[in-house]
Amino acid sequence: MDAEKDQPNLLITGATVVTLDVERNIISDGAIAIAGDRIAAVGLSDELRQRFPNAEILDARGKAVLPGFINSHTHAVLLVLRGTVEDMSGDAIFGYMTPISFAMNDDERRALARLACLEAIRCGTTTMVEPFRFITGYAAGMAETGMRLWLSENGADALTLKIRHGIYEYDRAFGEEFLDRVRAMVDQFHDTHDGRVKCQMAAHAPDVCSPWMLGELNDLARKHGLTRTIHLAQSPGEVKQVRAAHDRTSAEYLRDNDWLGPDVVAAHWTFCTDDDIDLLAEHGVHMAHCPANSSRRGPHLARVGRIQDAGVNIVLGTDNMTEDMFQALKIGSIIHRGRRGSEQEGGVNPGPQAVLDSATRNAAHALRAEADIGSLEAGKKADLMILDLNQPNLRPIINLVSNIVHYGSSSAVESVMVDGRFVMRDGKVLSMNEDEVIAEAQEATAAAWHRLKETSGDIDLPAGLQRERAQP
Numbered sequence: 016m017d018a019e020k021d022q023p024n025l026l027i028t029g030a031t032v033v034t035l036d037v038e039r040n041i042i043s044d045g046a047i048a049i050a051g052d053r054i055a056a057v058g059l060s061d062e063l064r065q066r067f068p069n070a071e072i073l074d075a076r077g078k079a080v081l082p083g084f085i086n087s088h089t090h091a092v093l094l095v096l097r098g099t100v101e102d103m104s105g106d107a108i109f110g111y112m113t114p115i116s117f118a119m120n121d122d123e124r125r126a127l128a129r130l131a132c133l134e135a136i137r138c139g140t141t142t143m144v145e146p147f148r149f150i151t152g153y154a155a156g157m158a159e160t161g162m163r164l165w166l167s168e169n170g171a172d173a174l175t176l177k178i179r180h181g182i183y184e185y186d187r188a189f190g191e192e193f194l195d196r197v198r199a200m201v202d203q204f205h206d207t208h209d210g211r212v213k214c215q216m217a218a219h220a221p222d223v224c225s226p227w228m229l230g231e232l233n234d235l236a237r238k239h240g241l242t243r244t245i246h247l248a249q250s251p252g253e254v255k256q257v258r259a260a261h262d263r264t265s266a267e268y269l270r271d272n273d274w275l276g277p278d279v280v281a282a283h284w285t286f287c288t289d290d291d292i293d294l295l296a297e298h299g300v301h302m303a304h305c306p307a308n309s310s311r312r313g314p315h316l317a318r319v320g321r322i323q324d325a326g327v328n329i330v331l332g333t334d335n336m337t338e339d340m341f342q343a344l345k346i347g348s349i350i351h352r353g354r355r356g357s358e359q360e361g362g363v364n365p366g367p368q369a370v371l372d373s374a375t376r377n378a379a380h381a382l383r384a385e386a387d388i389g390s391l392e393a394g395k396k397a398d399l400m401i402l403d404l405n406q407p408n409l410r411p412i413i414n415l416v417s418n419i420v421h422y423g424s425s426s427a428v429e430s431v432m433v434d435g436r437f438v439m440r441d442g443k444v445l446s447m448n449e450d451e452v453i454a455e456a457q458e459a460t461a462a463a464w465h466r467l468k469e470t471s472g473d474i475d476l477p478a479g480l481q482r483e484r485a486q487p
């Protein structure tokens with residue numbers, strides 16, 4: 016701490032500091048000293064004020080400071096579908112999500128992705144894990160918002176636009192196009208923006224990746240030393256196709272193609288068998304659990320209690336159509352209670368602390384980034400949110416963690432810092448013009464849906480957009 020640059024420039028004092036450290040310490044009248052992009056110290060306000068008399072003081076009495084949320088699985092661009100597929104039946108993945116992602120242009124993807132970053136910041140999120148497609152066209156637009164990002168191009172070599180017509184056809188040239196985009200992404204974005212932006216290797220899902228594709232992605236992951244991610248057993252259609260093509264479950268198929276390991280985060284696990292769960296646990300695969308999105312058409316079927324009892328590290332994500340991690344915490348705490356395994360924390364499972372861990376420290380572990388993020392501790396990156404506790408929905412406080420998990424909302428998020436920089440302070444987002452972002456996303460959404468309708472005659476425009484066009 017001798018060097019001038021290591022001297023804290025900011026001291027947040029008087030706060031309730033929810034550290035999420037190994038002992039889950041919560042410090043009353045606590046303080047955090049920030050030096051550049053790092054946390055220099057965490058402790059009692061009096062002590063840190065004496066240690067660092069020259070730092071600017073941010074008086075946070077009546078507020079809580081938490082590590083920023085880590086959204087472990089999201090598709091920012093799919094905000095374009097908000098308010099549509101949630102309320103439909105049928106195959107949303109290949110019926111709408113995939114077709115519209117291909118129909119959009121780079122400007123439209125960028126506009127929606129920036130709206131997602133705006134929503135994420137307002138909800139206290141500091142890290143987004145974004146596997147999608149055409150990522151190089153909008154990654155810079157996300158990075159400019161100041162968010163910490165793990166980006167990936169969701170590789171696939173099945174012709175995904177044919178799947179909604181019941182056809183699985185694997186095509187090497189189609190897969191090569193993905194691989195070109197994967198290489199370009201790693202070249203342009205991996206470990207850039209002072210290390211704030213990193214890349215992962217992503218396979219879209221077992222049904223849309225042949226053994227060749229999985230092998231190519233593995234080679235690239237090894238070459239660049241990247242973690243991996245994939246959707247797993249997310250739909251009956253996927254399970255059926257993998258059985259038909261390979262006579263295996265999705266988890267077995269990944270095992271036989273060297274796609275299981277402690278560097279892999281797999282999303283959903285909805286249709287995993289008991290044997291699958293044991294296999295995934297044995298290989299140290301992490302589960303990206305998206306309870307809110309997975310439950311929009313009825314409670315999520317994944318056997319989360321069984322998965323937890325198998326010792327799997329569970330991390331939380333929002334998946335599609337929202338970036339609201341408070342919603343993931345809330346629904347994640349409720350939806351599998353009563354169907355989960357051994358009882359914990361006063362008779363319920365999961366308890367609020369376990370749910371909050373899934374959005375912070377457990378998520379950092381899954382990204383192999385626990386040395387930098389996931390808790391408020393000296394030496395880690397200064398990624399945090401400041402919550403105003405004088406909000407009616409957070410009072411009275413008996414158990415602050417329970418209040419945050421069950422009743423927290425974006426309205427309490429007052430300030431958000433990523434990498435030592437405020438991206439939102441005192442209720443104002445600093446890293447983008449909110450009005451512009453919202454207007455651009457609205458315009459891009461209408462344009463994308465109309466193009467989708469023109470290019471895919473079998474997909475209907477949502478009624479809201481039809482009315483808008485009829486009444487200019």
Ligand SMILES: [Zn+2]
Nearest residue numbers: 090246282334
């Ligand atoms: Zn997903």
